Amino acid sequence: MARLNLLEETRFEKLPVSVFDNPATASVNVARRIAGIIRDKQEKQEKAVIGLATGATPVAVYAELVRMHREENLSFYNVVSFNLDEYYPMQPDAAQSYVTFMKENLFNHIDIPAENIHIPDGTLPLEEIPAFCLNYERRIGEYGGLDMQILGIGRTGHIGFNEPGSAPNSGTRLVTLDDLTRRDAARDFGGKAFVPAKAITMGIGTIFKAREIILMAWNQKKASIIKKAVEGEISSDVPATYLQLSDNVEFILDQDAASLLTRFDTPWLVKDCIWDEKLTRKAVIWLANKLHKPILKLTEDDFNNNGMAQLALEKGPVYQINIHIFNKLQHTITGWPGGKPQADDSQRPERAEPAHKRVVIFSPHPDDDVISMGGTFIRLVDQQHEVHVAYQTSGNTAVWDDDALRFVEFSIDFAQKMGLENQAMSKLYAQMRTFIDQKKPNQVDPPEIQTVKGLIRKGEAIAGARYCGLEDDHIHFMALPFYESGKNQKNPVTDEDVKLTMELLQKIKPQQIFAAGDFEDPHGTHIVCFKIILEALKRLQKTEDWTKDCWLWLYRGAWLEYDTHEIEMAVPLSPQELEKKKYAIFKHQSQKDRAVFPGDDAREFWERAEDRNRETARAYDELGLAEYEAMEAFVRWKF
Incomplete structure (x- = not known):
């Protein structure tokens, strides 16, 4: 009966799917299966031929294999590896190369013989690539084919770099990357313009020959493409759907990646x-x-x-x-986001008392506050709550180089006009110009330029918060250390990040906290900042009585809103309030027109926010509720 029930639940799914509680558990499972193949082949004195993937998805798998090598005597002496792909052109020692990735995450930490490692060569002259690709296929065949191929999946549905339009019998070849794939890689390269337009990839036909295929996907960001790959019709528009034709494939997912499958959604x-x-x-x-x-x-x-x-x-x-x-x-709709004083609050999202609350709005970047909840921010101030805004990071990586130069030029001109000595600044400016003229893609800025860019965003944040009605002593810049690496790849979170957050909370003792709730990207700044807040609150709950009366509300960013069924507080905005929110966003001039990291959406941040708020109001209207110009939505985090 249990088997029949499972078949009924999964009847929309066209291939085997295993769902784990989290990526860590799933990654350990995959690593153990790879280790099982390696050890089985060792007993038979045979080579274990493993197809490897890159990207964020398999990192924890490789970490577990390294741990097993160190602690459980798992040897890789008999392993032959073939990587799926490599950007073209690409130098092997470049930070973005898959040679570098594999060395840092696996090869440098295990005993695999160097001659057994095969990765497509991104340095070849164009005319030599066809012969290289044929030889790559031949080498796989000489080893008897792949025992296991592990895969991730891109948001275009690509496996390897087999983009939409790829044929099911395709072999290793040079391909042109989809624009979405290049946008997704933009942060690693310092902008989409620096992402190679091509790549060498194993073909779908090559992948199909593997005796076992495991496709892994984690987090909500992959949920929509996973649904297409698992439940959709086979189509070249979504290359991963070709895996439905294989008898040897299994999708390994975490709960978030599986969330849009019919049995869960x-x-x-x-x-x-x-x-x-x-x-x-x-x-x-x-x-x-x-x-x-x-x-x-x-x-x-x-x-x-x-x-x-x-x-x-x-x-x-x-x-x-x-x-x-x-x-x-x-009952989720309220014009009183801080609670309505002296009102019956039994059917309201927020408490009536205290009538004037101490409020902290945490903003991961210096503009998330006004983009995501600018209308509510202004409403809280207007309703006389004691509002504080805390900017958790400097946001200095998201400022254009020419903006940094422009601000230094202004300071030099200002000093000259005022008759001030400014030789040091002029010298520094010359050094900045030289660096920027020679700057390589994704190169880390020197501290002076990082400081200038951070000050630009700080000034804009102050202007935005003041426009919302805050006094300067209620504006806090935390500069959490994890972010201040000067790189798009941030430092690990440390105890210092948590302690700084605890100190701010202890100082204010808020009854209400607002924090960013965008958790799609498991490595994104928003979720990192939220986890720091959560850890700080958990520690404070052990000793601080005020935490018992502190409610935590989550808002979403400029790209995506909560689904209507999730919303627990909807704050309606009038046309005038929506306009005022837009002007608060305008204070962030460095992020206007064309942001450094715009994401998938070509609209400016104010346009995205305005459209999203109107769409939320429209969703309520279509369900038969009152029609408003716009709404900002929140979900309460339950401890």
């Missing part, structure tokens, strides 16, 4: 459910959106014809379900 379509409040709310909103109906117009037939008959039977009548969910959504 809309489980009522594949099985009977336990209809708690959270799932009921999600299902009813899903149904209303699917049918383009307000919630209060949904009928019993709508429920029965869309996989929700069990909900209608157990929790009905349907109209009562509709009214209940409608009221719950209605």
